[in-house]
């Protein structure tokens with residue numbers, strides 16, 4: 001599943017390839033992709049002829065800005081965007097949407113698992129509508145600080161890792177990065193969110209920004225998303241300190257990294273460096 005750094009990488013790649021091109025024609029081949037209450041024909045017609053002004057991101061939602069409309073794409077498990085020259089022959093097996101663009105380009109959305117979604121909404125109001133209105137602020141939001149995290153997270157008695165993965169509280173932290181952030185901030189993943197203090201939350205925020213930024217700089221990680229076509233060539237995975245390192249020595253203290261399940265998610269941590277009490 002792509003996480004925030006990978007989605008940011010996809011957005012940058014798409015901007016470099018299709019920004020300012022015009023959508024000449026759209027063909028939706030998997031109608032369930034569209035989550036807006038609109039017929040496929042209407043969807044295709046509304047988008048046709050529009051220029052792609054910009055591609056941006058809110059948490060893990062990719063936002064295609066099409067004048068007064070936005071197309072919101074969420075990749076979920078396996079969604080992928082590809083850009084080809086229009087003559088290119090490609091494997092159509094998992095293709096769900098085909099966009100013919102100006103400049104003889106073709107933009108294709110493909111999804112082997114079929115969990116990805118499209119929403120088509122008004123640019124003026126989409127932030128107050130589902131799905132974007134449910135998205136919590138991301139670590140890079142300048143309004144976010146340790147006190148905010150303390151206020152919204154410490155009311156929960158769940159494990160801190162579970163709360164960090166709750167996208168309505170803070171967005172953009174997925175399973176890989178939650179492990180790395182908690183290792184960096186020296187907090188045990190099973191510590192209760194209610195047991196953490198302001199200083200802990202300040203450390204979590206600082207580590208979140210540091211680790212996500214580093215991963216974006218390196219083109220994300222590619223544990224299960226190796227997609228050089230989308231720009232994800234994933235050098236960050238070489239810098240993972242705990243995630244996927246079960247039974248290997250901790251880089252800080254030499255103790256063996258352990259793997260447990262936290263709320264069903266595989267979780268890697270160092271018992272020596274990350275304190276439970």
Ligand SMILES: [Zn+2]
Nearest residue numbers: 250253270273
């Ligand atoms: Zn350690």
